[in-house]
Amino acid sequence: MFPKPLIGAALMIFTCACFSGMSAIIRELAETISPFEIAFFRNALGLIIIAPFFFSKGLKITRPISFRPFILRAVFGILAMWAWYSALGLMPLAEAVALNFTVALWMIPVAIIMLSEKVGVRRWIATFVGFGGVLIILQPGAETISIGGFLAILSALLFAISMALVRIISKTESALSIVFWMHVFLTPLSIGPAIWFWSTPSHDELFLLGAVGGLATIGHYSMAKALSMAEATALTPLDFIRLPFAALIGYFMFSEIPAKTTWIGGAIIIFSVFYISHRENKKRSNSKNSLF
Numbered sequence: 001m002f003p004k005p006l007i008g009a010a011l012m013i014f015t016c017a018c019f020s021g022m023s024a025i026i027r028e029l030a031e032t033i034s035p036f037e038i039a040f041f042r043n044a045l046g047l048i049i050i051a052p053f054f055f056s057k058g059l060k061i062t063r064p065i066s067f068r069p070f071i072l073r074a075v076f077g078i079l080a081m082w083a084w085y086s087a088l089g090l091m092p093l094a095e096a097v098a099l100n101f102t103v104a105l106w107m108i109p110v111a112i113i114m115l116s117e118k119v120g121v122r123r124w125i126a127t128f129v130g131f132g133g134v135l136i137i138l139q140p141g142a143e144t145i146s147i148g149g150f151l152a153i154l155s156a157l158l159f160a161i162s163m164a165l166v167r168i169i170s171k172t173e174s175a176l177s178i179v180f181w182m183h184v185f186l187t188p189l190s191i192g193p194a195i196w197f198w199s200t201p202s203h204d205e206l207f208l209l210g211a212v213g214g215l216a217t218i219g220h221y222s223m224a225k226a227l228s229m230a231e232a233t234a235l236t237p238l239d240f241i242r243l244p245f246a247a248l249i250g251y252f253m254f255s256e257i258p259a260k261t262t263w264i265g266g267a268i269i270i271f272s273v274f275y276i277s278h279r280e281n282k283k284r285s286n287s288k289n290s291l292f
Contacts, residue, residue: 018218
């Protein structure tokens with residue numbers, strides 16, 4: 001029998017493979033299906049998969065104390081999804097994934113504004129260094145920043161705001177309630193734009209849309225299982241495996257060869273995010289120790 005931390009690490013790598021595969025499929029679908037329609041199918045299928053599972057297990061879905069933070073979270077979540085899916089259709093896969101890692105960098109200013117958290121000088125420096133990696137990838141001095149690059153950065157900011165709202169909601173609501181109500185609100189929010197930009201999917205496209213919903217659900221479940229078997233501090237660095245996964249998939253599926261600037265900038269972003277995570281974990285550890 002393998003030790004739980006090892007199983008957790010394997011599940012986290014599997015999670016990265018699921019999310020990388022999902023991004024590649026969205027990249028493929030984006031050539032004929034709008035990001036709004038893809039987001040609708042992803043949310044609707046997620047709700048269809050999740051709801052029966054919860055109710056068949058007899059799990060209690062409680063009514064939130066207030067729906068306002070759930071609605072706000074859904075609004076920022078769907079905006080982030082639209083921006084991210086649009087970016088995937090406009091730029092190389094590995095480059096988009098590298099820029100997506102900036103979610104952790106955006107969390108610093110977002111946490112200060114929304115969560116009133118205090119951030120030390122070292123984490124601020126690491127954040128600025130990380131955004132230096134973004135500039136290396138985008139090369140704004142060499143040419144005009146692409147729409148895809150702008151949307152990838154925007155999606156990261158919106159995802160950071162969405163995550164901050166989840167932190168606020170989690171103080172009063174269970175994880176089960178958060179996941180369920182998230183899909184309840186995301187699905188209707190994504191209907192309108194999907195209808196406006198509707199393109200009837202072919203059988204092959206329907207299969208791929210189903211794969212997006214399936215991989216998203218499997219990936220989130222795998223991540224939850226991984227976190228139940230190993231500490232987040234040990235698993236978080238494994239998330240960066242998404243970059244080489246994306247590079248390989250991009251090469252074989254779309255004949256994309258990542259530029260040197262993507263690898264250099266991505267490495268700088270990863271280092272910065274890793275350092276910020278390390279400082280945050282150290283801060284929490286010191287806080288716990290001070291209680292004894």
